[in-house]
Amino acid sequence: MKFDLIVVGGGAAGFFGAIQAAEMKAGLTVLVLEKTTKLLSKVRISGGGRCNVTHDCFNPFELAHHYPRGEKALKTIFKKYNVQQVINWFASKGVSLKTESDGRMFPVSDSSESIIACFLKEANRLKVNVQTGVGTIVITREVAYFNVLTEMGTKFQSAKLLVATGGNVNIHFYDWIKNLGHTV
Secondary structure: OEEEEEEEOOOHHHHHHHHHHHHHOOOOOEEEEEOOOOOOHHHHHHHHHOOOOEEOOOOHHHHHHOOOOOHHHHHHHHHHOOHHHHHHHHHHOOOOEEEOOOOEEEEOOOOHHHHHHHHHHHHHHOOOEEEEOOOEEEEEEOOOOEEEEEOOOOEEEEEEEEEOOOOOOOHHHHHHHHOOOOOO
């Protein structure tokens, strides 16, 4: 099965990336592969079940300063995609955010289910193919595409690959990314 983009990871970053890509290019075929049977599970519990979406800090340098290990890289990223754009994106999907006195921003509903429903609705609207219980075991790179082999033996091909698997304290978790020529 061939896709324009395969997203490895069905969390917030994976869904946001898949949706953004599909919005940017009409007709893009996107597949999200999630190893577990639960989509967006960390979104569900973040912020005590209210989902801390972002922070009320509109200066990209100041915001990046709160992340000492990634400050340099995040300055560039936050200049390209900032807090106001996050707020506007969710508002355009019907999810308003509010700011707490400590600067944390949550959906007005105070429920992470608002964010989950937004991601799932947008993915469905944009015809993003989402498959759960599908762990990847081998990803190889050819000249024009990636080959993705799953634990169940299913093979997928994609011109582009987005890795959104989240963090892991075991550095060997990322060996498969290193095998594609990336540094971790």
